[in-house]
Amino acid sequence: MNLEFFVISMLNGMSYGLLLFMLSSGLTLIFSMMGVLNFAHTSFYMLGAYFAYTLSGLVGFWPALVLAPLAVGALGALFERYSLRRVHKFGHVPELLVTFGLSYLILELVQLVWGRSTVPYGLPEQLQGPLFTLFNTQFPKSRSFVMLVALLMLLSVWLLLTRTRIGLVIQAALKHPEMVQALGHNVPRVFMLVFGGGCALAGLAGVIGGNTYVTEPAMAASVGSIIFVVVVVGGMGSLAGAFLASLLIGVVQTFAVAIDQSLATGLQALGMTVTEETFGWPVLKLTVSQVAPILPYLFLVLILIFRPKGLLGTRED
Amino acid sequence: MTSNTATTTPTAYYRFKPWNVGRIVIWGMFALLLIVAPHLFTSSLALTMLSQIGYLIIICLSYNMLLGQGGMLSFGHAVYTGLGSFIAIHAMNLASKGSLPIPLVLIPLVGGLAGMFFAILLGYVTTKKASTTFAMITLGVGELVAAMALMFPEFFGGEGGITTDRVYGTSFFGINFGPGIQVYYLIAVYCFVCTAAMFAFTGTPLGRMLNAVRDNPERAEFIGYNTQKVRYLAFIIAGFFAGIGGGLTAINFEIITAADSVSVIRSGGYLLFTFLGGATFFFGPIIGAVLLVLASVLLSELTKAWLLYLGLVFLFMVMYAPGGVASLIMMNLRVAKYGKLGRLWPSYLGLGGTALVALLGAACMVEMTYHLQLNAALGSEMTFMGATINAKGLTSWFGAAFVMLTGLGMFELCRRQFRHQWGQIQEQIEHEIKRGEAL
Numbered sequence: 001m002n003l004e005f006f007v008i009s010m011l012n013g014m015s016y017g018l019l020l021f022m023l024s025s026g027l028t029l030i031f032s033m034m035g036v037l038n039f040a041h042t043s044f045y046m047l048g049a050y051f052a053y054t055l056s057g058l059v060g061f062w063p064a065l066v067l068a069p070l071a072v073g074a075l076g077a078l079f080e081r082y083s084l085r086r087v088h089k090f091g092h093v094p095e096l097l098v099t100f101g102l103s104y105l106i107l108e109l110v111q112l113v114w115g116r117s118t119v120p121y122g123l124p125e126q127l128q129g130p131l132f133t134l135f136n137t138q139f140p141k142s143r144s145f146v147m148l149v150a151l152l153m154l155l156s157v158w159l160l161l162t163r164t165r166i167g168l169v170i171q172a173a174l175k176h177p178e179m180v181q182a183l184g185h186n187v188p189r190v191f192m193l194v195f196g197g198g199c200a201l202a203g204l205a206g207v208i209g210g211n212t213y214v215t216e217p218a219m220a221a222s223v224g225s226i227i228f229v230v231v232v233v234g235g236m237g238s239l240a241g242a243f244l245a246s247l248l249i250g251v252v253q254t255f256a257v258a259i260d261q262s263l264a265t266g267l268q269a270l271g272m273t274v275t276e277e278t279f280g281w282p283v284l285k286l287t288v289s290q291v292a293p294i295l296p297y298l299f300l301v302l303i304l305i306f307r308p309k310g311l312l313g314t315r316e317d
Numbered sequence: 318m319t320s321n322t323a324t325t326t327p328t329a330y331y332r333f334k335p336w337n338v339g340r341i342v343i344w345g346m347f348a349l350l351l352i353v354a355p356h357l358f359t360s361s362l363a364l365t366m367l368s369q370i371g372y373l374i375i376i377c378l379s380y381n382m383l384l385g386q387g388g389m390l391s392f393g394h395a396v397y398t399g400l401g402s403f404i405a406i407h408a409m410n411l412a413s414k415g416s417l418p419i420p421l422v423l424i425p426l427v428g429g430l431a432g433m434f435f436a437i438l439l440g441y442v443t444t445k446k447a448s449t450t451f452a453m454i455t456l457g458v459g460e461l462v463a464a465m466a467l468m469f470p471e472f473f474g475g476e477g478g479i480t481t482d483r484v485y486g487t488s489f490f491g492i493n494f495g496p497g498i499q500v501y502y503l504i505a506v507y508c509f510v511c512t513a514a515m516f517a518f519t520g521t522p523l524g525r526m527l528n529a530v531r532d533n534p535e536r537a538e539f540i541g542y543n544t545q546k547v548r549y550l551a552f553i554i555a556g557f558f559a560g561i562g563g564g565l566t567a568i569n570f571e572i573i574t575a576a577d578s579v580s581v582i583r584s585g586g587y588l589l590f591t592f593l594g595g596a597t598f599f600f601g602p603i604i605g606a607v608l609l610v611l612a613s614v615l616l617s618e619l620t621k622a623w624l625l626y627l628g629l630v631f632l633f634m635v636m637y638a639p640g641g642v643a644s645l646i647m648m649n650l651r652v653a654k655y656g657k658l659g660r661l662w663p664s665y666l667g668l669g670g671t672a673l674v675a676l677l678g679a680a681c682m683v684e685m686t687y688h689l690q691l692n693a694a695l696g697s698e699m700t701f702m703g704a705t706i707n708a709k710g711l712t713s714w715f716g717a718a719f720v721m722l723t724g725l726g727m728f729e730l731c732r733r734q735f736r737h738q739w740g741q742i743q744e745q746i747e748h749e750i751k752r753g754e755a756l
C-alpha cells in the first residue's frame with residue numbers, strides 16, 4: 001500500500017461518503033423531526049438524477065442543478081401533504097409502510113418514463129477531466145464537485161437551522177410541537193417544509209451523484225439500505241453522527257474494493273500453509289474486495305452489539 | 318355495612334364452555350376447504366397455485382406474528398424462510414444419498430429448526446430495538462444475508478441454485494411424493510397444523526404479552542417484563558414457522574436459488590401482502606397469501622404493469638384501510654350482524670361499477686404506455702380487453718382519459734353518498750349497542 005493509492009482512495013472514499021451524507025442528512029432531519037422513517041428517500045434521490053438528466057437536456061446542467069432539487073422537493077411536500085399526513089394518525093408503522101409503497105411506485109414510474117436501462121446522463125464540460133494529477137493517478141473534477149456541494153450544503157443547512165427564524169421554529173417544533181403550535185406557528189406546514197426540504201436534499205444528491213456515478217433504475221436500491229445503515233450507526237436522529245458514519249462507511253468501502261488480499265494470503269504471508277484442504281477454505285479464500293458489499297452491514301451488527309445507541313446517538317430505544 | 322360486603326364478593330369466574338361451536342365450524346370448514354380444493358380446481362396450474370398458497374399461508378402468518386401481534390415491521394423475513402429452504406434442501410440431498418435417515422414428511426421440520434436457529438442467532442441483534450429502528454436493522458441483516466449467500470457458492474449454489482429430488486426412500490402405501498397432488502396434501506397438513514399452532518400461540522401468556530409489548534412497551538416493563546426478551550422469543554417462534562414454510566417451498570419446487578429466496582425483494586413481498594390481507598386480524602395473512610399467489614401468477618401473466626398496480630393498491634390501502642382486506646370484511650360483517658347490509662348493496666354496486674369504469678380508462682392508458690415502451694418493435698397497434706387500439710393515436714388517448722375522468726367523477730359522487738350512509742349506519746349500530754347495554 002503506497003502513498004499514492006492511499007491518498008486517491010481516501011479522496012474517492014470521502015467524496016462517496018459525502019454523497020452518502022447528503023442523503024442521510026435529509027433522512028435524519030425528517031426522522032428526528034417527524035419520527036417518520038422515509039423509506040422512499042433514495043427514490044427521491046433517483047428522481048433528482050432523472051429530472052436533472054431531462055432538464056439538463058432542455059436548459060443545461062447548471063440551471064438543472066437548482067431546478068431539479070426544487071421539483072423533487074415540491075413532489076415530496078405534495079406527498080407529505082396529501083398522503084403522509086393522512087396516515088400520521090395511524091402511527092409510525094403505517095407511515096413507514098406508505099413510504100415503502102411509494103418507493104415501489106416511483107421505481108415503476110421511473111422505468112415507465114425513462115426506460116429500464118441506464119440513461120446517458122453525462123457530466124457538463126466544466127466538470128469533465130481531472131482536477132489534479134497526483135503522482136500518476138488523476139482525481140476527477142466531478143468527485144471534487146460532489147465534495148464541494150456536500151460541504152456547502154452542510155454549511156447552509158447548519159446556518160439555516162441555527163441562525164434563522166424558521167430554523168429556530170423547526171428546532172422548537174422538534175422538541176415541543178404542541179407548544180410551538182400554541183405560540184401560533186403552523187406546525188403541520190413546518191412538517192411539510194421539512195419533508196419537502198429533506199427530499200430536495202436527496203434530489204440535489206441525485207443531480208450530482210447521477211452523473212458522477214450512473215443513472216439507472218437500480219440506483220435507489222443500491223444506496224437505499226446503506227443510508228439506513230448510516231443512520232443507525234451514526235445514532236438515530238443525530239446529524240453529526242450521520243456525518244461521521246457516512247465518511248467512515250464511504251472510506252471503508254472504497255478501500256475494501258481496492259484490496260485484493262484474503263485471509264488465506266494473509267496467513268500464507270505469516271508462514272502458514274493454507275491450501276484448499278484447510279478447514280474453512282471457502283471463508284479464507286474470500287478477498288477483501290469480495291466482502292466489500294457486506295462490510296457496512298457487518299459494521300451495523302457490530303455497532304448494535306457493542307454500542308446500541310450508535311456512534312453519537314443519544315436515544316436508547 | 319354487612320349487606321355491602323355481601324355484594325362485593327368477587328364474581329366467580331366460572332366459564333363452562335365445553336364446545337365453542339363457532340370456532341369448531343370455522344376450523345372444520347378450513348380443513349374441508351384444504352381437502353376439497355384440489356378436486357374443485359383440477360388443472361395442474363391450479364394445483365401448483367394451491368400448493369404455493371399452502372406454504373405462503375404459513376409464511377405470512379409467521380410474518381404477522383411479528384407485524385400484527387408484535388408491532389415489529391421486519392424487512393428481512395425471507396432470511397428465515399430462505400435459509401430454512403437451503404438447510405431443508407441439503408437435508409434432502411443427504412437423505413437421498415443415504416447418509417441422513419430423514420423421511421420426506423419431516424423435512425419441513427428440519428427447515429423449521431434451521432429457521433429457528435438463525436432466528437436465535439440473528440434475532441438477538443435485531444430485537445434489541447423496537448419500531449422503526451427494528452425495521453432498519455432487519456433491512457440491514459436482510460441485505461447482509463442476501464449478499465453473503467452469493468459469496469458462498471459451495472453452500473448456496475451461486476447463480477444456478479441447489480437442486481434436489483424429493484422422491485427418495487421407499488414408498489409408503491404408494492405414497493412417494495412424486496405427483497403434485499401428494500405434495501399438495503403434505504403441504505395442506507402442515508398448513509393446517511401450523512395455522513392451528515399459531516392461533517393457539519395468540520392465546521398463550523407469551524402471545525398476550527407480545528400484544529402488550531406492541532401496544533405499550535413502557536407499561537409492560539413496569540409490570541416486570543423484559544420487552545426485549547418478549548420480542549426475542551416471539552421472533553424465534555416466527556423464525557421456526559417461517560423455516561417450515563421455507564422447507565415446504567424446497568419440497569414443492571425442488572430448486573432453491575440464493576438470488577431469489579433470501580432477497581430483500583422477497584421479504585418486501587411478504588410484508589406487502591401480509592399487510593394487504595390485514596395485519597390486525599389473525600386470518601388476514603391467509604387472505605394475503607391467496608392474493609400473493611393470485612397476483613404473482615395470474616396478474617403478472619395478464620399485464621406487464623402489475624407492479625405499478627400493486628404499488629397503487631398498497632398505497633391506497635395504507636391510506637384508507639390500514640387494517641387490510643380482513644378489516645373491510647369484519648366491518649361489513651358487523652353491519653350484517655345488525656341486519657343493515659341490505660341497505661348498502663346499491664351503494665356498493667354503484668361504487669364498484671364506477672370504480673371499474675375509472676380503472677378501465679386508467680388501465681388502458683397504463684397499458685398503452687407500457688406497450689409503447691416495451692413492444693415498440695411490434696408497432697403501435699395493441700389489443701386491450703379484446704379490442705384493438707392504436708397506442709399512438711390521439712383518439713385512443715382521449716377516449717381512455719375521458720372514460721377515466723367520467724368514472725372518477727361518478728365514483729366521487731357515489732363515495733360521498735356511501736360515506737354519508739355508512740356514517741348513519743355506524744351511528745345506529747352504536748346506538749343499538751348502547752341500548753343493549755342499558756337493558
